[in-house]
Amino acid sequence: MKLAVKDLDIGTGGPLIAVLHSSDAQRMDLHFEDRVRLSHGKRRVVAILDITSSQGVVRQGVIGLMDELVKELGVRDGQNIEVQLEQKPASLQHIRSKLDGACLSEEQLGEIVYDITRNKLSEIEIAYFVASTYIRGLNADEVAALTKAMVKYGETLDFPPPVMDKHSIGGVPGNRTTMVVVPIVAAAGLTIPKTSSRAITSAAGTADVMEVLARVEVPLPELRHIVKRVGACMVWGGALALAPADDRIIRVESPLSLDAEGQMIASVLAKKRSVGATHVLIDIPVGAGAKVWDMERGERLRGLFEGIGKQLGMEVHVLLTDGAQPIGNGIGSALEARDVLWILLGDERAPADLRKKSIMMAGKLLEMGSAAPLGEGVKLAEELLRSGKAYRKMVEIIDAQGRRASRPEELVLGRQTEEVRAARPGTIRSADNKFIARIARALGSPKDQGAGVYLHVHVGDRVKKGDTLFTLYADSSEKLGHARALLSASPFDVR
Structure with a gap:
């Protein structure tokens, strides 16, 4: 008709x-x-x-x-x-089969991913696929097949090996290790093309923080040129067509906060394989308020990541780290960027916890890429940081992507500030990660780059009554008021 x-x-x-x-x-x-x-x-x-x-x-x-x-x-x-x-696509029958508890073949998962990539499935149909994997789970072979399909039906990068990469499962405010690790690893002569995400429910994603310093929406041909020239990049993955089916799946998962293990592993490894990574370091923060709340689940994920990575031809190493409190002092784009630059410049104001974790992770990657002998990676990472080579590499990356700022004093923080003080003396017993992120978002982060929370204390610190616990930054008094309204309770347990 x-x-x-x-x-x-x-x-x-x-x-x-x-x-x-x-x-x-x-x-x-x-x-x-x-x-x-x-x-x-x-x-x-x-x-x-x-x-x-x-x-x-x-x-x-x-x-x-x-x-x-x-x-x-x-x-x-x-x-x-x-x-x-x-006729409706055959992939819908495969989704029904998964809902019924069947294991899907590589061909069936390939058809589903192809149809998602080509926009042949509606949001409702993709939601059923996500729900089927959440309820029924995916075995290791299914995860590997799903990962391969996500890579197959998207753009890919290809660089001479070894190609390094890293990923953090997330759930911990701050934790901006990528922006310290990447320049250290690249300064050692290794290739590390890093694509990152923007914040969904957190105060800021790595792409949001890097955007304070440089352009992060970089076309694929330009990205290839940047990595060949300087050995690294830190860009927003959403601007690229790397594993595009994964982006649509994540969009469906987000409203219900679904995070099926199989989907999550496939999502991470597909992005890594699509950039040509041969060696991948995965950070799994474990603790109350993190995405992974106990060591048992952390160990299970470690086994899955490393085993499936091997099936895909990648050397994957997993670190289980402390996820019980924020890492670093700044929570919010510009505040986190300042922490990173302070570390790279050797400034005494640099957060010790973020520095230590970043060096540990960079050291492991240096060993995995044979830039340092086993057991000597941390020493080399420390040397590259202390000598200024890592900072100079960061400036190269910033300039290659399009400079916005490269010095802490160039960063613009929120004009409206307020200090929040301890109501009683005692020891910081715990920190509520989700509450801290919620405060930062109420202040305007990540949309307002200068908004967020600057922490003056961490778990284990002793405080006197009236000591500053954290400082709020906002672009307007209205947003400062939004955050203030949340503070009838404290994100810190002081006893």
């Missing part, structure tokens, strides 16, 4: 959606979420159908197309296209 096109001038961000008037749908025996094949000249596209009874959206004889379809078909308002019913 031929219908006239109406450009709805709305983008979906992925799914290919067409809108039909209910009377036309009834006449063609089409239903909500049916697939329709749209043809214009030699172009053919399969879209997911939405139906409306509003003449204001689309009238009879007209089909409304979202931006993605208009671009795919190369059509304009008023042009006619052919509309036909299309």
Whole structure:
């Protein structure tokens, strides 16, 4: 059946959606979420159908197309296209099988990932896939197959080995080890192309923090050139088409905070393999308030990461670290960037915990990449940091990506500040990671780069009544008030 096109001038961000008037749908025996094949000249596209009874959206004889379809078909308002019913993809049957408890083959998982990548599955259908892996789980072979498929249907990078990479499971405020580790490792002559995420529920992601210092949205051809020239990069992975199916899966997972182990492992390892990594260091913070709350789960994840990494041809090493409190003092983009620069410059104000952890992780990567003998990695990392070579490499990376700042004094913090003091004397017994992140977000982080929380104490410190526990930074008094309203309780347990 031929219908006239109406450009709805709305983008979906992925799914290919067409809108039909209910009377036309009834006449063609089409239903909500049916697939329709749209043809214009030699172009053919399969879209997911939405139906409306509003003449204001689309009238009879007209089909409304979202931006993605208009671009795919190369059509304009008023042009006619052919509309036909299309069979639903076979991947939906595979998802049903997983919901029923079946183990999926490499071919079946490949079909699901292909359809996700090509926008052939709706958000609802992807949600069912996510739910099936959350409820039924994925075995090691399924995780490896899912990882391979995510890499196969996306862009990839290829550099001469060894290619180093690292990842933190997250859940700990601060913990900005990447921005110290990458320049140390690159200063030793190893290649480390690092793609990172932006914050979803945290105060800031590595990409948000790096964006204070340099451009992080870098096209793939330019990224290749940067890494070949300076040996490293720190960019936002969302601007690239590396393992794109993973990005759509994460978007579906986020509203329900689903974090199925198999999906998470596949997500991490797919991103690593897509940048050509041969040696990967995984940081799993363990503790109350972290994503991994006990050592038993941490050890299980360690075994899965290392075993599946081996199946994929990567050497993966996992560190189980302290996730019971924030790492570093700054929580928020500019405050965390300042911590990083203080460490790289050897400033006495640098947070000792973040420095120590970063050196330990860099040392392990140096050993994995054979830049240092076994047991000598920490010593070399310390030397590269103390000599200023790591800082100079960081400046190279910043300049290659597009400099915004490279000195602590160039960073702009929130104009509105307030100190929060101890109500009683005692020892800091614990810190609430999620509460601290929530305060920083109330202050405007990560959208407001200068907003956040600066910690003056950590677990184990003794304080007197009236001692400053932390300082709030915001761009407006209104946002400072939002954070103040949360502070009827304290993120620190002082006893």
